[in-house]
Amino acid sequence: MPSFIKAINSQVGRKIMTGITGIGLMLFLIGHIVGNLTIFGAPEAFNIYTKTLEDLGPLLYVIEAGLAFFFLYHTILGVSIWWNRRKARPEGYKKYQTKGGPSHQSLASKSMVYTGIIILVFLVIHIWTFKFGDTEMVKLASGEMARDLRALVIEKFTDPLYAFGYTFVLSLLILHLSHGFWSAFTSLSMKSKEASKKVQMGAYGFAIVIMLMFIFIPLYIYFTGGEGSLISY
Amino acid sequence: MSKDMTIHLKYWKQAGPDVPGHFEEYTLDTVNEHMSFLEMLDVLNEELQLQGKEPVEFDYDCREGICGSCNLVINGQAHGPKAEVACCQLHMRNYKDGDKITIEPPRAAAFPIIKDLVVDRSAFDRIIEVGGYVSVKTGSAQEANALPVEKEKSDEAFEYAACIGCGACVAACPNASASLFTGAKLAHLNKFPQGEVERSNRAVAMVDQMKEEGFGDCSNFAECEAVCPKGISISAIAEMRRDYMKALVS
Numbered sequence: 001m002p003s004f005i006k007a008i009n010s011q012v013g014r015k016i017m018t019g020i021t022g023i024g025l026m027l028f029l030i031g032h033i034v035g036n037l038t039i040f041g042a043p044e045a046f047n048i049y050t051k052t053l054e055d056l057g058p059l060l061y062v063i064e065a066g067l068a069f070f071f072l073y074h075t076i077l078g079v080s081i082w083w084n085r086r087k088a089r090p091e092g093y094k095k096y097q098t099k100g101g102p103s104h105q106s107l108a109s110k111s112m113v114y115t116g117i118i119i120l121v122f123l124v125i126h127i128w129t130f131k132f133g134d135t136e137m138v139k140l141a142s143g144e145m146a147r148d149l150r151a152l153v154i155e156k157f158t159d160p161l162y163a164f165g166y167t168f169v170l171s172l173l174i175l176h177l178s179h180g181f182w183s184a185f186t187s188l189s190m191k192s193k194e195a196s197k198k199v200q201m202g203a204y205g206f207a208i209v210i211m212l213m214f215i216f217i218p219l220y221i222y223f224t225g226g227e228g229s230l231i232s233y
Numbered sequence: 234m235s236k237d238m239t240i241h242l243k244y245w246k247q248a249g250p251d252v253p254g255h256f257e258e259y260t261l262d263t264v265n266e267h268m269s270f271l272e273m274l275d276v277l278n279e280e281l282q283l284q285g286k287e288p289v290e291f292d293y294d295c296r297e298g299i300c301g302s303c304n305l306v307i308n309g310q311a312h313g314p315k316a317e318v319a320c321c322q323l324h325m326r327n328y329k330d331g332d333k334i335t336i337e338p339p340r341a342a343a344f345p346i347i348k349d350l351v352v353d354r355s356a357f358d359r360i361i362e363v364g365g366y367v368s369v370k371t372g373s374a375q376e377a378n379a380l381p382v383e384k385e386k387s388d389e390a391f392e393y394a395a396c397i398g399c400g401a402c403v404a405a406c407p408n409a410s411a412s413l414f415t416g417a418k419l420a421h422l423n424k425f426p427q428g429e430v431e432r433s434n435r436a437v438a439m440v441d442q443m444k445e446e447g448f449g450d451c452s453n454f455a456e457c458e459a460v461c462p463k464g465i466s467i468s469a470i471a472e473m474r475r476d477y478m479k480a481l482v483s
Binding site for chain 2: 003004006007010011012013014015016081082084085087088089090091092093094095096097098099100101102103104105109110112182183186187188189190191192193
């Protein structure tokens with residue numbers, strides 16, 4: 001077997017690839033939230049942003065395929081590592097508890113596979129709703145026609161089921177990211193104790209900020225009925 | 234003189250590797266706080282034998298925390314509640330009168346139960362066999378200062394060499410991974426000029442053997458470091474990952 005293939009399929013390589021894809025997905029989250037926040041900009045900003053993405057044409061398909069690959073590879077690795085524990089420990093303990101101290105066993109680390117799967121299921125619904133959702137076409141100031149995704153976002157987030165469902169799932173990011181961020185760098189062979197502590201603090205900060213930014217949008221739109229002063233018409 | 238304590242024990246009994254096991258319960262009324270955990274089990278076995286019952290089997294040798302034979306999972310924690318203490322060095326003063334204690338063997342497919350609380354850890358030996366040694370011919374011993382080893386490296390190697398192979402890391406890992414054990418062996422040997430030569434082959438052989446033996450993947454829970462009676466850091470796993478990838482990819 002060529003050594004690169006052997007390397008990424010090994011127990012060491014699988015974890016490193018989980019970390020690399022995880023870091024890629026975290027970078028995507030940063031890009032995604034920056035784009036989302038344009039909904040609070042000028043009236044046309046959000047639709048110009050989404051049109052710019054759609055105008056990338058074939059390049060957008062390449063980016064989407066890459067993202068899909070990262071999501072699927074990350075999921076397959078995570079689920080398979082979790083599944084393998086059944087083989088490695090067929091009979092569990094009657095009583096089990098963490099010893100604390102340097103241990104990173106927490107609600108976040110123990111629920112990674114569950115929060116990950118919920119986020120993945122949400123992702124399918126999310127893409128179905130916004131990428132393939134019905135929209136009116138609007139004329140931009142430049143004279144070009146664009147999908148009125150801004151109206152679709154506001155319509156969806158004034159629906160309590162979608163607004164709170166979205167908020168619930170995105171709230172899980174705080175769990176997934178607060179362990180995932182640290183774990184990704186640990187998998188990439190972070191060795192120093194000092195660096196590890198700083199990265200864990202960074203993980204908490206990153207998880208909180210990303211989660212708050214994501215859930216602010218649906219909650220703001222829902223509680224202002226889409227007519228809050230941050231959204232200009 | 235300290236007062237005797239009453240301790241309610243629940244321990245795993247299993248006649249052999251291929252038969253189902255079960256828990257049995259026994260209450261000891263004469264537990265002294267100065268007893269070690271294993272001495273408390275000795276008292277249990279004496280009482281069981283006096284009653285014509287079969288004693289409970291458990292592994293031990295030195296009872297000084299250096300041989301790595303004992304490896305009980307006590308109330309769900311490998312080696313019990315104290316950090317950096319093997320269960321042979323755990324004293325009953327850490328418990329109080331009336332406590333309930335559940336004792337289980339380390340549970341992992343790679344550590345089949347031989348009897349009761351005794352498991353077969355020869356999977357560790359086989360990981361060592363594929364590379365946990367130095368085969369480079371170094372000739373007869375040189376003058377100590379002829380081959381300089383930096384103090385930091387020597388200290389680090391010593392920390393990793395402290396691994397006693399008890400298997401607590403596997404027992405406590407939610408995935409039953411042996412990464413801390415394997416990482417510690419690799420990091421220990423790779424720190425020295427003699428061991429450095431075989432660094433790449435050693436990493437590949439030992440990591441592959443770990444999987445072959447049926448240990449699970451490391452998920453960075455770091456529980457292994459928390460239960461290690463020698464306090465070996467997961468930095469050993471970081472080194473193992475670097476060495477393995479460097480060996481195969483670069």
